[in-house]
Amino acid sequence: MNVQRKPGPSAVRNESGLEIKPVYTADDVVASRLAEPEGGDGIGLPGEYPFTRGIHPLMYRKQPWTMRQYTGFGNAEDTNRRFKYLIATGNTGLNVAFDLPTQCGLDSDDKMALGEVGRVGMAIDTLKDMEIAFDGIDIEKITVSLTINGSAAILIAMYLATAEKRGFDPKKLRGTAQNDILKEFVGRGTWIFPVEPSIRLVADTIEYCAREAPLYSPVSVCGYHIRESGANPAEEMAYAFAIAKAYIDLVLKRGLKIDEFAYRLSFNFNIFGQLFEQVCKFRAGRRHWAKIVKEDYGATDPRSMWLRMIAGGGGSGLTIEQPENNIVRGAYYALISALSGAQTVALCCYDEAYTIPSEYAQRVSLRTMQILVEEMGLTETVDPLAGSYYVETMTNEMEREIARIMADVERRGGIVSMIANGELQAHVSRQAYLHQQRLESGEFRKVGVNCHRVEEGAPKVEMHPFKSEDTERQVRRLNEVRASRDAGAVAAALAAVSEAARSRRNTMPAIVEAVKSYATVGEITRALEQVFGRYQEPTRF
Amino acid sequence: MAGKKVRILVAKPGLDGHDVGAKVVVRALVDAGFEVIYTGLRQEPERIAVAALEEGVDVIALSILSGSHIPICQRLKELLVRHGIQDRLWIVGGNIPAEDRPKLRALGVDGVFPTGSKLADIVAFIKERVHERAA
Numbered sequence: 001m002n003v004q005r006k007p008g009p010s011a012v013r014n015e016s017g018l019e020i021k022p023v024y025t026a027d028d029v030v031a032s033r034l035a036e037p038e039g040g041d042g043i044g045l046p047g048e049y050p051f052t053r054g055i056h057p058l059m060y061r062k063q064p065w066t067m068r069q070y071t072g073f074g075n076a077e078d079t080n081r082r083f084k085y086l087i088a089t090g091n092t093g094l095n096v097a098f099d100l101p102t103q104c105g106l107d108s109d110d111k112m113a114l115g116e117v118g119r120v121g122m123a124i125d126t127l128k129d130m131e132i133a134f135d136g137i138d139i140e141k142i143t144v145s146l147t148i149n150g151s152a153a154i155l156i157a158m159y160l161a162t163a164e165k166r167g168f169d170p171k172k173l174r175g176t177a178q179n180d181i182l183k184e185f186v187g188r189g190t191w192i193f194p195v196e197p198s199i200r201l202v203a204d205t206i207e208y209c210a211r212e213a214p215l216y217s218p219v220s221v222c223g224y225h226i227r228e229s230g231a232n233p234a235e236e237m238a239y240a241f242a243i244a245k246a247y248i249d250l251v252l253k254r255g256l257k258i259d260e261f262a263y264r265l266s267f268n269f270n271i272f273g274q275l276f277e278q279v280c281k282f283r284a285g286r287r288h289w290a291k292i293v294k295e296d297y298g299a300t301d302p303r304s305m306w307l308r309m310i311a312g313g314g315g316s317g318l319t320i321e322q323p324e325n326n327i328v329r330g331a332y333y334a335l336i337s338a339l340s341g342a343q344t345v346a347l348c349c350y351d352e353a354y355t356i357p358s359e360y361a362q363r364v365s366l367r368t369m370q371i372l373v374e375e376m377g378l379t380e381t382v383d384p385l386a387g388s389y390y391v392e393t394m395t396n397e398m399e400r401e402i403a404r405i406m407a408d409v410e411r412r413g414g415i416v417s418m419i420a421n422g423e424l425q426a427h428v429s430r431q432a433y434l435h436q437q438r439l440e441s442g443e444f445r446k447v448g449v450n451c452h453r454v455e456e457g458a459p460k461v462e463m464h465p466f467k468s469e470d471t472e473r474q475v476r477r478l479n480e481v482r483a484s485r486d487a488g489a490v491a492a493a494l495a496a497v498s499e500a501a502r503s504r505r506n507t508m509p510a511i512v513e514a515v516k517s518y519a520t521v522g523e524i525t526r527a528l529e530q531v532f533g534r535y536q537e538p539t540r541f
Numbered sequence: 542m543a544g545k546k547v548r549i550l551v552a553k554p555g556l557d558g559h560d561v562g563a564k565v566v567v568r569a570l571v572d573a574g575f576e577v578i579y580t581g582l583r584q585e586p587e588r589i590a591v592a593a594l595e596e597g598v599d600v601i602a603l604s605i606l607s608g609s610h611i612p613i614c615q616r617l618k619e620l621l622v623r624h625g626i627q628d629r630l631w632i633v634g635g636n637i638p639a640e641d642r643p644k645l646r647a648l649g650v651d652g653v654f655p656t657g658s659k660l661a662d663i664v665a666f667i668k669e670r671v672h673e674r675a676a
Contacts, residue, residue: 100556100607104583112585114616115609116556189558189582229561320657353656354638429564436565440659449657463638466608537581541568 014277016234018397024389032396037295042287043392046341046382050290052283052395053383054341055306060379065337066344067369068145068310072097072122073356073464075474076132079122082359083137089363090370094137095145095310095346097121098155103190105151105525108474117471120356121147125478126518130158131165140168145176145220145310145344150192152179153201153508154524157515160213176217176266176310179205182243183222185419185535186428187229192525195420197532201507203250208508210251210261219247220310222268228316229425230432233270233277234398237285238405239424240267241292242415248297258297262304266343269309271333272317277398280391282311282340283383284398311342318348321448323459326350331368338378339385345369356464422538429541478520485518493517494527501531547671549600552580552589554613562634562656563604569660575600575667586613590620593629599671605635606656611644618648630670634658 011019021028036042042050047057056062069091072079083094098121101113107125108117117123124130134144148155156177163173181198184191191198202219209218223231223240231239244265251261269285271278290305299305314333318326327350337345347365349357357365372378385391409415418424438444445451493514500510507528514524551567553560560582570577578596580589593601601621605613610633621627633645634654642653652666 100558104556106556112556112583114555115612116607119608184558187558187561189560190556320655353636429561430568432561433565433568436569436660440661458639539579539581541564541571541579 014233014394015273016232016277016281016398016401018234018394018401020394024393026389028393029389029396032393032400034396034399037291042396043386049294049302049305050287051306052287053386055286055308055343057382059341059382060338060373061382064373064379065342065369066093066143067091067366068093068095068143068312068344068346069349069362069365070095070097070147070346071357071362072099073120074118074467074470075123075477076129078118080133080135080137083133085359086362086366087137087142089366091142091366093143093145093344096133096147098146098148099123100190102155102521103148103150105154105192105521105529107520107522108471108478110522113471117474119466119470123470123474124155124158125474125520125522126481127158127161127515128477128481128518130155130162134162134166139163139166139175140172143174143176145178147178149178149181149184149188150190150198151521151525152177152181153205153511154515154521156205156209156218157508157512160216161512161515170213170216172215173213174215174217176220177205178222178268179219180222180243180268182246182415182419183225183240186239186425187225191535193529193532194535195416197501197528198535199246199250199416201528202247203254204506204508206247206251206261206264207254207256207506209264210256214264217264217266217308220266220268221247224268224270224313226428227270228313230428230430230435232431233273233281234401235405235428236270237281237288237398238402238409239415240269241285241289241402242406242409245292245296246414246416252297258293258299259301259304262293262297262299263301263306265308267307267309269311270313270316271311271336272314272329275332275336276390276394278336279339279385280394280398282309282342283391283395284402286341287395288399288402308343310344310346311337311340312344312346313348315348315352318350318353319446319448320353320459322454322456323350323353323461325448326353327364327368330365331372334369334372335378338372341383351461354459354461354463358462358464360462420538422540425538426540481518482520489517490514490519490523494519494523497524497527498530501528546574546576547600547667548576548578548596548598549602549667550578550580550589550593550596550598551602551604552584552592553582553604554584554586554589554617555605555607555609556583557605557607557609558582559606560604562606566602566604566634566660566663569664570667573664573668586617586620589617590624590626593621594624594626598629599674600630600632600667603633603635605633605637608636610635610637611641614645614648614650621649628674630667630674632663632666634663
């Protein structure tokens, strides 16, 4: 038996804990193979079930990955200017960063927003801000991804309303919202409501978009942040799939069929770590997800089985020490994404441990991807690592590990319960602590951190200029909108939001109406909170 | 202070949800023998000051990665003075640019531990400074 589950003390393992042998042969590929429900070797062809090699037959030969750098800061005008800069330099998509008050459902003049307005992203209070943010941008050509979760239902409604006002047909509108609230309870932390109503809102958006904006991706399920919080690569996939299944189960209960919405679910995964482990993670994940959707849910439309993903970021792999080294890391991470068949890539910029990325740093990240596409010959053939003894064996072993972790989650009562009682958070955070200990002991090697160090002066990064008047500027606009809108219509729309929340009906139509009346993010959040209450964080260790 | 464990409040002020570091530090402090109270996310300065007072902590440790450390620490400073607990050891960790460190020190922050700091250094700092104060 070539698949060793219990390696000896001198075994070399990847981050997911799987043993790496010094040499692989064809025997390892055969011995590690999983039972394939449809027969075959589990490798197959790109564009064909189980999609190990890619979801499209021609992949990058037909179209390179979408380059979608993450950006947003200050107010809507500031961000609109940066959007236009990114598009002018060759970004083919936008990935929007919102400030923390917007993400937490607070208006810019809320007491809790102290010091946070426009800081880590763009401040949005009303539809007015959204209109300004996308002014002059052809959102049919440039697809937009909204990195928003706790308040996602409101921001999706604003985005759809903006598109409609601009004359775009919602039935043709593409784009993505992150809208994965379950992972927010594990990492990232922009939850608002308790777990149950939070996932109901996710189901509301999926159901609403399936009917009203069928090409829009209302959820991007994120292994990304769970990995950043301490999970290993196999856990990253397994937890993301468990979360995606939780959303699917809720939507199925609403009476939709799997093929009516599964094809619009997308995923967001991380790319830092060891190159081959990452590539195998993606190949294994693609195959395993296809099996879940086909075998467990009975999907018949192949598109429902596709693991469509943004594979990007890599923030936790970057270092504050010798920040220029992060440019090199970014290039390897982008290579991982390209070898893994990602649909979309966004790279963390080399200065991100210090600041909101400068235009210069954004351009370096974009050029990194463009060099891969234009110069490196990565787009000519699909899944070039297929057939490697090592890659196929490790793909098999990663899939087995993902399945094992998912079964373990089921045994522990399911992902929703593990998140609600804090068990998953405690597990992931324990791993982050162990990792930090290994980093400090030098067992886990990190260049510039615990080896190959230099005495550094001031870092060569350009700090983002924060203006103290950002908050006042944003609050001024908020007050202008409040003064100019029809107060009676706003009050009625907000009452309708609370009423929809209290009923078992989908809340989205009422939220869309409220948004169109220029109700604020804070007002709509409070209208929901009156019914849903607020999340109380379990702090288990 | 023999026989009495040093008590530390670890708090996440503001809206920042990045709690990987705070939770890692909590575990390191517990393993080092301290008694630790962790507030969880999204704490207003008012609640942090009251918690520090009511829990009778010796150390107040904040973790802030959103960049809003200056306004948050200014507000907390006023509250610590109002509650008469400005003498507690106060440390701040997170994404703190070098040029902001003197500003935090001027507000009364005793130790700043930017991203990348070692757990052992945080533990050693607290042990030494709490001991000095008790002496």
